[in-house]
Amino acid sequence: MLKLGVQTQGVIDDENPLEGFAMISRAGFSCVDFSLHGYLKNTDIYESRLNNFFDAPLAELKEFFTPHKEAAKAYGIAIHQMHMPYPIYQPKGKREVNEYLWQQVAPKSMELCAFLECRYIVVHGFKLQKYLGSEEAEWRETERFLDSILPLAKEHGIVVCLENLYDEVAGHIVEGSCAKAERVAERIDRINEKYQTEVLGFCFDMGHANLLGLDAESFLVTLGRRLKVLHLHDNDGLCDLHQIPFTFTRDRTNKASTDWEGLVRGLSKIQFDGVLNFETAPALTPFPVCMKADVLRFIGCIGEYLAGEIRRIGLTKEE
Amino acid sequence: MEIVCFASGVNGLHPRQGLQDLKQAGFDKLVLDFGWLSNVHESTLTIGRIAKKPPRSWLSLHPEAVAKVTAPYVEKFVAAGFSLPLAWAPYIGWLKDEVEAKVDLTDILTDFVTACLPVAGKAGCRYMAVSPLAPELIGSRELWEANRAYYLRLGAAARPYGVQLLLKGRCRNQNGRAVRGVGTDENMTAQWIDALNKEVGAEVFGYCLDVGIASVCGQNMYDLAVTMGHRLKAVILREASNVWGGSLLPFSLARGGESQTDWLNLIRGLRRIDFDGQLIMNCGDTLAAFSPLLRPDVLCLAKKTADYIAWQVKMEQLLAKYDTRVLFGAGNMCRNYLKCYGEQYPPLFTCDNDPAKWGTKFCGLEVRAPECLLDLPEDCAVFICNTYYRDIEEQLREMGLKNPVEFFNDEFMPSFYFERLEELAEGGAETC
The missing domain is CATH 3.40.50.720 (NAD(P)-binding Rossmann-like Domain)
Structure with a gap:
């Protein structure tokens, strides 16, 4: 049975998590994607501007997130997945920044994932191809990073999920880390074999796939059971906008320029039974605050529609 | 490595001046573009400009006339001192529902391209770039099976003329957006080429990398070139916007002082495989945007740009x-x-x-x-x-x-100086 999930970013207020979880629950979601990356923003990491959030001892961090954990429980919401701060390596960053990200932020994120009883944590692969020359060379560095957190994943029963990313050349979108399904599948299998348990899976980001014009159906079918979590959101094919699905059109046929039908077919084909998770926090901010609950509810409706379509196609196939 | 150019700026009725401009710019090899000659426009990257229902007189419906119609152009190209090492196959860009339901478009297309092959062979073309059949053309038939049959028929027609057929990627129209279509998955396309060559028992099929398409699709051109390896025979040099397509002069689609095309990965890939095939300049839209008075100078720049890219690819050599x-x-x-x-x-x-x-x-x-x-x-x-x-x-x-x-030039190096990662892992390394 497919469940619905949504990002906590933009909804959960640290001062009063109960209110946000109540709103999420009323909007029809039973899961959340916990936005841990919101506590150390990527825009700050790019500028080597670190706040001191992850400086705190783990016990203190756990204490900080205890109200969130309890509020989620109070509303019967599962913290299904979370996002580790990213990037976890900044090629142009200061050495101490990268050491901090790798040696403090990453392991503490894993511990917090376990504390919040969250099964999946999404991480970004490194963006180093320009410097190292090839995606394979870039992957070797990502794998070295993974090897630093996967023992913790194994210990806590967490699945670290790689995500299909994009990169930019003068503002033009090009393939980034984990954008090739076959390679990803091979690497996940090899690493899980090495750790003798399922420590690595995949997060399919529909918005990123759309930016690259990827065939979502084919990508998902190649991934199969390795697909663990989703980032569902929409964009104009040019910029990573994280908007509500079905928002964008490109011509006067006024039909969706994002291949949502391909996504539905792909998820149906692999009999995905996880969480339809919406990574749409940026879609909330343009609306007046008083409409936030309505927007969330609308996103929830879209989730119900997609779940219905996935189920319908699956049933048609069975017949 | 051969530098070839699309006959951009050449007026079909009065080709002399255009050919002279190309010659003076230093080009001596042209593409024999059957799409242009037959006035059939490929729909790829021309989203929103898909041809309306064609008149019955279009050449695609009269393949028996291809040789006669195209011969004068070929003669003029050759008389002007150009060789024609690559042909560009036509593609039918009409929508299926715009022709009679009983008409099989793949048959029309196959006959049309087949009729072009003798002309290409006699004109000295070693290669013909042929787009794969897209799903909208083949209906419910399985993609590989439909394309296998299509290419095998063309392959049989091409062999007597010594023309090798080059598959290429094409975009798919996702409600007005160009996204990855058939032939853009390098692994699958490489498998197709190998399977076709195995079936005919000779190297009849290869690959043509269109930088414009790869760029619009955000493909990793290093991976594309390396995966294709020896199969890669020709590279179309152009820049294209992922909003409106186009065939622009390389390095001209710039933003913030940098080209939006990933030339770094393309050149890295071509250098890695010691590419020695054809570099095909296609800057038709840039050329058309300039006054006819300036076009000779644009063509000179186009030639120098192609030479520069060839020089970068051959740096290691x-x-x-x-x-x-x-x-x-x-x-x-x-x-x-x-x-x-x-x-x-x-x-x-x-x-x-x-x-x-x-x-x-x-x-x-x-x-x-x-x-x-x-x-x-x-x-x-x-x-x-x-x-x-x-x-x-x-x-x-x-x-x-x-x-x-x-x-020596380090703009497109196989890798760039970067040792901080090792330092981080190993607690410091000696750097120069």
Whole structure:
């Protein structure tokens, strides 16, 4: 049975998590994607501007997130997945920044994932191809990073999920880390074999796939059971906008320029039974605050529609 | 490596001036573009401009007339001194519901392309780039099976003329957006090519990489080139916007002082596979945007740009051409040389105009005064590793240096100087 999930970013207020979880629950979601990356923003990491959030001892961090954990429980919401701060390596960053990200932020994120009883944590692969020359060379560095957190994943029963990313050349979108399904599948299998348990899976980001014009159906079918979590959101094919699905059109046929039908077919084909998770926090901010609950509810409706379509196609196939 | 150009700017009825401009720009090889000759426009990248229902007189419906209609153009190209090493197959860009339901478009297309093959063969084309059949053309048939049948039929028709067929990627129209279509998945397309060649028992099929399509689809062109490897016979050089497509002069689709096309990964890939096929310049939209008075100059720039890309691709071959070499310049470019090529093509020393550097070492390489170059054996090449190429070359010639002088360039290196990652992991490493 497919469940619905949504990002906590933009909804959960640290001062009063109960209110946000109540709103999420009323909007029809039973899961959340916990936005841990919101506590150390990527825009700050790019500028080597670190706040001191992850400086705190783990016990203190756990204490900080205890109200969130309890509020989620109070509303019967599962913290299904979370996002580790990213990037976890900044090629142009200061050495101490990268050491901090790798040696403090990453392991503490894993511990917090376990504390919040969250099964999946999404991480970004490194963006180093320009410097190292090839995606394979870039992957070797990502794998070295993974090897630093996967023992913790194994210990806590967490699945670290790689995500299909994009990169930019003068503002033009090009393939980034984990954008090739076959390679990803091979690497996940090899690493899980090495750790003798399922420590690595995949997060399919529909918005990123759309930016690259990827065939979502084919990508998902190649991934199969390795697909663990989703980032569902929409964009104009040019910029990573994280908007509500079905928002964008490109011509006067006024039909969706994002291949949502391909996504539905792909998820149906692999009999995905996880969480339809919406990574749409940026879609909330343009609306007046008083409409936030309505927007969330609308996103929830879209989730119900997609779940219905996935189920319908699956049933048609069975017949 | 051959430099070929689409016959951009050549008026079909009055081709003389256009051909003369191409010739004066330095091009001597052209694409025999059946799409243009037959006035059938491929829909790829022309979203929103898909041809309306064609009149019955279109050449695609009369393949028996292809040879007669195209012969005068071929004759004019050849008479003007151009060779035609690559042909461009036509593609039917109409929507299926715009023709009678009973008409099988794949049959029309197959007959049309088949009729072009003898013309291409007789015109001396070694290759013909042929787009795969897209799902909208084949209906419910399985993609590979439909394309297999299509290419095998064309392959049989091409073999007597010695024309090799090059598959290429095409975009798919996702409600007005160009997204990845058939032929863009490099692994699958490589498998198709191998399967087709195996079936015919000869190398009849290869690949043509269209930089415009790959760029619109955000593909990793290094991976594309390396996966295709020996199958890659031709590369279409153009820039295209992922909003409106187009065929723009390389490096002209710029934003913030940088081209939006990933030339770095393309050149890295082509260099890695020692590409020695055809580089096809296609800058028709850029050319058309300029006044006819300026087009000869645009074509000159197009030729120089193609030559430049070829030179970048062959950079390693240039280094290998000489048994011994020295560098000129002791800065970042020298460091990049040493990082990427220092081991395989070690320089004897480097020199620099800064007297403070003489007698010192740069990244382990001795720095000497320029005058030391005069003592070199005559076949030792001097590679200038400094962006003041022309200044330094002049300086060396004024010194009376007779040795070969070459330019080295680090814009498209296999990798860039980057050791901080190792430092992070290993607690510090010695850097130069």
